[in-house]
Amino acid sequence: MAARFRINQPHVLHETIDGEVVIINLDTGNYYSLRNSGASVWSAIEGGAGMQEIAAAFRRKYRADTDALQDLLAKFIGQLQSEGLIEPCDDSEASAKLYPAGDESAPTQPEPFDPPVLEKFDDMQDLILLDPVHEVDDEKGWPHPKRSGKREIKS
Amino acid sequence: MSAPSLVSVIITVYNGARYLAAAIESVFAQTYQPVELVVVDDGSDDGSGEIARKFLPRLHYFYYPRGGIAAARNRAVELASGEFFSFLDADDLFPADRLERQMTEFAHGPTLDVVYGHVREFVSPDLDEAAARRLRRPAERIMGRLPSAMLVRREAFFCVGLFNTGLKVGIGLDWSARASEHKLNNVILPEIVLHRRLHSENNGLREVESRNHYLRVLKSALDRRRGTRST
Numbered sequence: 001m002a003a004r005f006r007i008n009q010p011h012v013l014h015e016t017i018d019g020e021v022v023i024i025n026l027d028t029g030n031y032y033s034l035r036n037s038g039a040s041v042w043s044a045i046e047g048g049a050g051m052q053e054i055a056a057a058f059r060r061k062y063r064a065d066t067d068a069l070q071d072l073l074a075k076f077i078g079q080l081q082s083e084g085l086i087e088p089c090d091d092s093e094a095s096a097k098l099y100p101a102g103d104e105s106a107p108t109q110p111e112p113f114d115p116p117v118l119e120k121f122d123d124m125q126d127l128i129l130l131d132p133v134h135e136v137d138d139e140k141g142w143p144h145p146k147r148s149g150k151r152e153i154k155s
Numbered sequence: 156m157s158a159p160s161l162v163s164v165i166i167t168v169y170n171g172a173r174y175l176a177a178a179i180e181s182v183f184a185q186t187y188q189p190v191e192l193v194v195v196d197d198g199s200d201d202g203s204g205e206i207a208r209k210f211l212p213r214l215h216y217f218y219y220p221r222g223g224i225a226a227a228r229n230r231a232v233e234l235a236s237g238e239f240f241s242f243l244d245a246d247d248l249f250p251a252d253r254l255e256r257q258m259t260e261f262a263h264g265p266t267l268d269v270v271y272g273h274v275r276e277f278v279s280p281d282l283d284e285a286a287a288r289r290l291r292r293p294a295e296r297i298m299g300r301l302p303s304a305m306l307v308r309r310e311a312f313f314c315v316g317l318f319n320t321g322l323k324v325g326i327g328l329d330w331s332a333r334a335s336e337h338k339l340n341n342v343i344l345p346e347i348v349l350h351r352r353l354h355s356e357n358n359g360l361r362e363v364e365s366r367n368h369y370l371r372v373l374k375s376a377l378d379r380r381r382g383t384r385s386t
Contacts, residue, residue: 013367013369013370014370015367015370015371015374017370017371017374018374020374020377022370022373022374022377023370024369024370024373031373033377121377123335124328124331124332124373124376126297126298126299126300126301127300127301127327127328127331127332128328128369129294129297130274130294130297130299130301130351
């Protein structure tokens with residue numbers, strides 16, 4: 001697995017609202033929710049943190065077996081990647097605002113580990129794919145969704 | 156046999172002079188009758204009003220200062236007298252048999268609340284090649300649960316409620332999400348019920364700064380489903 005990832009913009013829209021990360025994949029019309037530790041991983045990726053930095057921060061923050069934690073994180077990040085929400089990038093591409101190596105927000109007493117969960121929803125696919133938000137924006141390079149003209153959705 | 160039900164077709168327009176006449180004509184060309192066409196002009200200053208008024212008295216025309224698509228549609232449903240509502244954007248077209256197909260479905264399914272269909276997109280023929288290339292590829296056939304592809308019974312519409320005037324984009328997405336939460340009895344016809352024009356000024360593109368409204372619409376839907384908040 002790659003060491004560092006970036007959010008797959010402009011194919012992905014995302015925002016953290018009341019602690020919940022809501023993500024839309026404009027290419028597929030699927031949308032996602034991340035809460036708790038999942039939201040923390042997302043904001044770390046957004047901040048340019050690599051796998052090792054996220055794992056290190058989680059080891060400080062949570063009371064969990066190191067190997068198990070590493071496995072869960074890798075699995076979760078793999079899911080984000082396979083859903084097209086993030087993509088690998090080089091260290092040099094990472095945002096200048098690097099994730100703090102020592103997570104200042106880490107509590108003195110580690111919390112029980114609550115594994116990150118990616119909730120996926122496909123009930124709005126047609127509505128999201130039909131929306132003109134997909135049109136190309138000259139300035140910002142809005143994407144052409146990867147949709148074949150022959151696509152058929154059975155009702 | 157009872158008289159056929161009146162269908163209200165609602166067109167809301169804000170500076171849509173270029174394509175409005177074609178949209179109106181596509182309603183008049185419907186094989187189903189009787190149809191009442193309500194045009195709400197949301198503060199246009201590009202001559203849209205003059206274009207709509209040329210069709211008087213075959214349609215009802217109302218002008219209001221700009222309040223946004225949701226507010227304009229909400230005014231229109233209050234003014235419409237049909238037993239069924241259908242919404243058409245001022246840049247899109249109804250195929251001539253659209254209402255007939257959807258009303259036939261209602262005739263066969265008296266307990267239905269809403270009939271949707273499929274949508275075919277087309278690149279507006281007035282665009283030059285360079286402008287057309289900037290658009291995404293039009294979909295030949297895609298399922299459409301959006302307001303402009305639906306025919307909804309008046310009571311069912313009000314059961315879901317009015318359009319959310321707090322949104323600039325994602326208004327149809329929000330309404331359809333609420334409709335599915337109300338578990339409206341619906342069918343989706345395999346036929347094309349809407350020809351959707353892709354051009355350089357589609358609403359979502361114009362409202363670039365409002366893209367994150369989509370995320371807020373989905374967040375509200377998630378909260379409602381989880382019963383954490385009723386926004």
